[in-house]
Amino acid sequence: MWWSYQDVEEQKKRLQREIAKRKKRGDKFEVLPAPAGQKKLSTTFWGLAWCRNLESYQDYESRLPRGRSYLRQGKVYDLEIEPGKLSAVVAGSELYDTSIVIQPLPKKQWKQIVTSSAGQVGSMLDLLTGKLGDGLMKVLTDPDGGLFPKPKEIHFNCSCPDHADMCKHVSAVLYGVGVQLDTKPELLFTLRGVDQAELLSNASSAAITELSTSSGDLAGADLSAIFGIDLSAEMMPEPPVAKKTVKRATKKKVAAKKAAKKKPKEI
Ligand SMILES: [Zn+2]
Structure with missing residues (x-):
């Protein structure tokens, strides 16, 4: 089927009218911003790993390029990532409602991941920014036993x-998740129905045991400084209300750093 310039313009106008109508109805209609042209869709560890996983399956191969270009053209709206579910509206020749059910990670598989990660995740920041050892990365991105x-x-x-x-x-929409994970990597864990803190608490509790056996006493130790679990300032985009807490946390950190400079660590 051949489309004339007029057809395309007419279609655009029709879509704009429909979007305006839905916005009036109360829909948000927020476009998912994605890099245009030849730029990489994702640039971070989690975003890239998500896209690589999609591209590794032959079942999807033929449809992926069109989806990518739709995303790049800003045709994906209102992407929601919830436990076990993705939804979005995509503008094609009309507006289409898309929903994707993604089964939660099987419990047994998650347990194995938690066990294999024990003692290897230094902090939530390391986990979310992908600063992980090669061995652990392999576990997390394994096509059979990993998170994807x-x-x-x-x-x-x-x-x-x-x-x-x-x-x-x-x-x-599936590619849109890759783009979203660049800025909100924690949504991968939300989507798979697991709590990423379990990877950390496991690592932290292992470290605590180690520490208490060696020093015998943890009293007075600043655990957040030791394990770097205070993420609020760097990673978590909090709603405006939380701003004060973030500021305070930063000040506290600066104070802690100063204090650490003054006296050597006691451990
Ligand atoms: Zn469709």
């Missing part, structure tokens, strides 16, 4: 008339 969903765990639905296995709208 396999095709059999992904079920999708789109309101478009395309009956292919995976339409370009679903593919655009």
Whole structure:
């Protein structure tokens, strides 16, 4: 089918009218910003690993490029990442509602990941920024036992008339997750229904045991300084209300650093 310039313009106008109508109805209609042109869609450890996982499955191969270009053109709106579920509206020739169910990570698999990570995750910041050892990265990104969903765990639905296995709208949304993980990597854990703190607490509690056996006494030790679990200033984009806490945390950190300079660590 050939599209004339007028057809394309007419379609754009129709979409804009529909978007305006839905906004009036109360829908947010926030576009998911994605790098255009040849720039990489994702640049961080988690975003890249998500996209690599998608691209490793032949089942998806043929539909992925179209989805990528849809995303780059700013056609994905209102992406929601919830436990076991993704949803978004994608603008094609019309607005299509897309929902993708992603099975939660099997408990047994998560337990194995937690066990394999014991003592290897230095801090939440390290985990979320992907500053991890090669061995642990392998565990987390393993196609069978890692954190990313396999095709059999992904079920999708789109309101478009395309009956292919995976339409370009679903593919655009799946890629959108990769882009979102660049700024909100914790959403991967949300999506898979697991608590990333378990990786950390496991590591921390192992370290605590080690520490208490060697020093015999932990009283008075600044655990947040030792384990670097105070993330508030660097990583977590908090709502405006939390700003004061972030400021205070930063001041506290500066004070702690000064204090640490003055006297040598007691451990
Ligand atoms: Zn579709």
